[in-house]
Amino acid sequence: MAHLWTEKRVVISSDAETLAHDVAERLLVRLIRRSSVGKVSHLALTGGGIGTEVLRAAGSHPRRAEVDWSTVHLWWGDERFLAPDDEDRNDLAARRALIDHIDIPAQNVHAMATVDEAPDMDAAAAAYAAELARYGDDEHDWPAFYLCFLGVGPDGHIASLFPDRAEIQITDRSVVPVRDAPKPPASRITLTRPVLNSARCVWLVVSGVDKASALGLALAGASYETVPAAGAKGRRRTMFFVDQDAATNVPLELIDQEF
Template identity: 60%
Template sequence: MSESSAEKRVVVEATPTALALRVADRFLTRVKARTRNGRVAHIALTGGSMGGAVLRAVADNPRAADIDWSLVHFWWGDERFVPRDDSDRNALQSRNALLDHIPVPEENIHEAAASDSGLNLDEAAAAYAAELARFGTDDHPWPSFAVCFLGVGPDGHIASLFPDREEVTVTDAAALPVRDSPKPPPERITLTRPVLNSSKRVWLVLTGADKASALGLALAGASYTSVPAAGAKGRKRTVYFVDEAAASEVSPDLIDQTY
């Protein structure tokens, strides 16, 4: 395949387990390269079953011991506005899978406020945007993620940007409150498309036959307002890591056998 950074790559593994192992290995390679000379790496995580599976595979990989985790900052593309110890919290899932098992400083873990934090939903979204701005660049008031992980729903949503809703079109904010989400829980906080798409690498990880249609539409260039996954694009790389079930509608010439 072409090395063009604008081209979307599709990487296929037979099973979700094999896919998690492959993504974890690529992730460790990327973080090692980014931090080799003392540079900081900002990473955006995702929730869901595959998000957790990838992080568990990272924790179990012996190469994780080679990373200077003090140089790595963790964020989330979205968060459920539930109590801090609620199992629906993406941050709690990530801590259980990886963050509690590596020597990453607590100040490098940037969680959105929980519903029992004393902040309401709007205040929590504003606080998350303010935290992002602490690590802003010359180009924008948020960090540029070295890797941004995204799950993809059967409806094509990413983070908490759902089809045909106002949030997916917002460009003048970094983080937004989401109410009446079509997927429970109803209240959430999400990063916006400009933040996600300023990432160096966007890695979308999806498995299962129920994701095949969304993947096909995203690769075919569907409108991002109707299929938000179609609008996800990293500045250097955009990679869809999928299992064979999700890849059933992918043209063979789009599949990268080497990445």
């Protein structure tokens, strides 16, 4: 049997707004504690509606000023290969929601290349892999992530790892291009499963009744090939933060409101 700290646990908030605030507050408390003793925290961010709302809640929270942001590095689990000012870019949403409201050094913000910065998706993926490797160690060609945020699609996808596609199976690269993605925009870049799962903590943030089925399958141990969210697992903790609408199929024994 898995140890408690590696099991999937669920925290339920009443609605999407409360969910975003609750997750943002938990994030800031941990960053304040870590940065106060000089610990470096590498975070992998997610896009999407609820992911951006978490960042917005953190960006407007009064305790954001207590974090020593020079100790924090921001990365992205995936990105849309688009122009830098395209509204579908995850990093653009993150800048507006959080980054523009905190005192973080520019060199600590590691965005994936735009179409203006790389000739194609292969080059963009290779460039991001090289950037990750700059912060790697003897074990991995990527940073020791403290926390990886993930959203979950109605189909169970995480980052840009979609069900029954080759990208979910890749383990020999840290970053790969995703062409003809089933969800627009079709051209994307994503971290692979080994990188996402190497994080000390994986926090999946799930909102909406349309996510209830995928959440239930992920918690029930479905195949990660068909439900990628089922394969998300942090080295120490795997937490699902969900609102009441998404919690329909959550087993009672997995609920952990004390976290």
